[in-house]
Amino acid sequence: MALRAYMASMDSRHPERTLDLLEPDFRFLIALPGKEVTGKSKEDFAAYIAGRNPVDRAHEILRHSRDGDLETVYGVVTEGGLYKGSFLSAAVVSPGGLLARYQSVFTTSFELVDWAGRTTDERSRA
Numbered sequence: 001m002a003l004r005a006y007m008a009s010m011d012s013r014h015p016e017r018t019l020d021l022l023e024p025d026f027r028f029l030i031a032l033p034g035k036e037v038t039g040k041s042k043e044d045f046a047a048y049i050a051g052r053n054p055v056d057r058a059h060e061i062l063r064h065s066r067d068g069d070l071e072t073v074y075g076v077v078t079e080g081g082l083y084k085g086s087f088l089s090a091a092v093v094s095p096g097g098l099l100a101r102y103q104s105v106f107t108t109s110f111e112l113v114d115w116a117g118r119t120t121d122e123r124s125r126a
Helices: 002-011 015-021 042-051 120-125
Strands: 022-032 035-039 057-067 070-079 082-093 099-107
Touching (some): 002 015, 002 070, 002 082, 002 099
Parallel strands (some): 022 099
Antiparallel strands (some): 022 035, 082 099
């Protein structure tokens, strides 16, 4: 699954290697609390990666599916092992197995699927 490889690469110590998983005309929208990040090329995505804060971030995929060239994943993001929010992401995968289009929504205020690793304290703050 291409999205699993994408998430693992973004969480690695070398997220710039994620560019190897993208088509040259890769288009994306990443909706974060209070802003959207968009781009129309691998170069735009490289700029997004370069602007991210280096943290101990992990995307834990709780659900995934594939229908033809469309993949979707749902999961949670942790930093240093602590819950930060949840995401729902989708991608169109090219015939060559690279990401051609990507859309992701990240929220700190809603969980579609409960995450067993989240403490009662963390749930009460959301």
